[in-house]
Amino acid sequence: MTFPRTMRLRALAAAAFCTLGLVTAHAQSWAWDDGTVPFVVSPEEVVDRMLRIADVGAGDYVIDLGSGDGRIVIGAAQRGARAFGIDIDPSLVTKARENARVAGVADRAEFASQDLFDTDLTKASVITMYLLPEVNLRLRPKLLTLKPGTRLVSHDWNMREWEPDETIELRTPEKPVGLGGKSRIHLWIVPADARGFWVADIPQHGGRWEFDIGQEFQAITLRAANGRGRGGGRDLTVRATRLRGVEIKMAVTGLVNGKAWNQLFKGTISGDRMTGEVLVSDGEQQRTVPWTATRKR
Numbered sequence: 001m002t003f004p005r006t007m008r009l010r011a012l013a014a015a016a017f018c019t020l021g022l023v024t025a026h027a028q029s030w031a032w033d034d035g036t037v038p039f040v041v042s043p044e045e046v047v048d049r050m051l052r053i054a055d056v057g058a059g060d061y062v063i064d065l066g067s068g069d070g071r072i073v074i075g076a077a078q079r080g081a082r083a084f085g086i087d088i089d090p091s092l093v094t095k096a097r098e099n100a101r102v103a104g105v106a107d108r109a110e111f112a113s114q115d116l117f118d119t120d121l122t123k124a125s126v127i128t129m130y131l132l133p134e135v136n137l138r139l140r141p142k143l144l145t146l147k148p149g150t151r152l153v154s155h156d157w158n159m160r161e162w163e164p165d166e167t168i169e170l171r172t173p174e175k176p177v178g179l180g181g182k183s184r185i186h187l188w189i190v191p192a193d194a195r196g197f198w199v200a201d202i203p204q205h206g207g208r209w210e211f212d213i214g215q216e217f218q219a220i221t222l223r224a225a226n227g228r229g230r231g232g233g234r235d236l237t238v239r240a241t242r243l244r245g246v247e248i249k250m251a252v253t254g255l256v257n258g259k260a261w262n263q264l265f266k267g268t269i270s271g272d273r274m275t276g277e278v279l280v281s282d283g284e285q286q287r288t289v290p291w292t293a294t295r296k297r
Contacts (some may be wrong), residue, residue: 001105007215010067015193020256024074024268025061028231042068042071042155042170042175043072043174043183045170045172046107046170046172046175046183046185046286047071047075047168048075048280049163049183049185049194050072050128050153050185051075051076051079051128051157051188051257052084053153053168054126054128054151054187055151055168056075056076056079056081056126057079057140058079058080058083059080059081059082059125060076060079060080060082060086060125061081061083061085061123061124061126062076062081062082062125062126062127062128062129063083063084063085063086063119063121063123063124063127063128064076064083064085064086064128064129064130065086065116065119065128065129066086066087066129066130066131067085067086067092067093067096067111067138067262068085068087068092068096068117069092069095069096069099070085070095070096070097070099070109070111071087071099072124072128073085073096073100073109073110074096074099074100074105074109074110074115076101077100077103077105077107077109078103078105081108082108083108083109083110084109084110084111084112085109085111085112086111086113086114086116086119087111087113087114088113088114089113093112093113093205093224094113096111097227098107098265100112104180105167106291110208116131116135116137116139116229117139118250120244121142121143121146122146122147124146124149124150125149125150125151125201126152126153127143127146127150127151127152127153128152128153128154128155128156129153129154129155130154130156131154131157132157133154133157133158133160134273136154136157136158136159137160139158139234140159140162142181143159143188143190144145144190144217146161146190147190148190148191148192148245148246149189149190149192149246150190150244150245150270150274151187151188151189151190152187152188152190153185153186153187153188154182154185154188155184155185155215155218156184156185157182157186157294158186158197159188161216161217162188162217163218163219164186164188165187165188165189165218165244166170166182166186166188167184167185167186167187167189168185168246169182169183169184169185170182170183179217181259187269188218189218189244189245191215191217191218191243191244191245192245192246192248192269193215193269194213194215194220194243194248194269195213195214195215195220196211196212196213196295196297197210197211197212197213197295197296198211198213198293198294198295198296199211199234199294200219200273200274200291200292200293200294201291201292202278202291204289205261205263205278205280205289206226206256206257207226207227207228208226208227208228208233209224209225209226209233209291210223210224210225210226210233211223211224211250211291211293212224212225215243218243219243220241220248221241222238222241222250222283223235223238224236224250224252226239226254232256234255235254236252236253236254236255236256237252237253237254238250238251238252239251239252239253245271246268246270247266247268247269248265248266248267248268248269248274248276249264249265249266249267250263250264250265250267251263251264251265252264259282260282261280261281261282262280262281262282262283263278263279263280263282264278265278266278266279266290267291267293272294272295272297273292273293273294273295274291274292274293275290275291275292275293276290276291277289277290277291278290278291
């Protein structure tokens with residue numbers, strides 16, 4: 001990928017500061033003083049790991065931001081996905097199309113020369129990128145508006161306060177620029193909106209339940225109570241929580257109907273409803289019951 005002109009001076013400054021070169025796209029590029037753009041490919045192992053961590057397969061639509069010679073897009077198409085690569089350099093787009101033809105996946109691999117900030121990302125189930133940190137941050141608000149569950153994969157660079165759901169690190173001695181012979185691959189799953197006051201009625205276990213959820217990115221805080229009336233139930237101890245796309249888990253311990261129980265709530269968020277199952281255990285026996293919670297506006 002070639003950066004827009006407005007970003008080239010910043011890119012040069014970053015390269016000088018890091019002395020490692022400027023990491024940009026899967027086919028990395030940066031501008032020298034004379035405006036030329038050298039082309040450096042990413043190792044095939046990194047490409048494979050990026051697709052694997054996102055679990056790319058048939059039924060996915062992958063958008064690669066800065067597609068270079070097309071290797072991410074081609075790799076996704078070889079896994080049965082449809083894929084679309086964008087790069088601001090028309091010559092790289094031409095090369096990528098030819099590479100897709102040679103690989104026999106031209107029917108599932110498309111490429112276009114355009115600015116990544118003008119690209120419609122809403123159809124993607126997976127987005128891959130190898131961009132400057134400041135570009136990731138500029139994209140972050142747009143990425144957070146995508147459909148919950150969309151998988152985002154970034155090579156090397158994170159998104160600051162929005163911590164990845166997963167990170168792997170591998171040694172890549174063949175990598176000529178970047179993080180000292182290592183590559184880090186980050187995965188984010190766009191989180192559903194879980195914040196708010198939720199109420200569930202579980203007649204098989206405790207009756208009324210209340211969940212007061214705060215949220216920052218995929219990190220949630222939780223107050224859980226069992227009993228009647230908003231704020232009038234018995235607060236229980238929250239042991240752990242996780243929000244991963246539309247899937248939520250809440251581990252809660254405390255007295256329910258006068259007896260100590262462990263509860264693991266597992267559910268899926270769709271709008272103002274959570275539905276799923278709760279695993280209830282007293283340490284000796286356990287059972288699973290369905291539950292549905294509604295967000296109170």
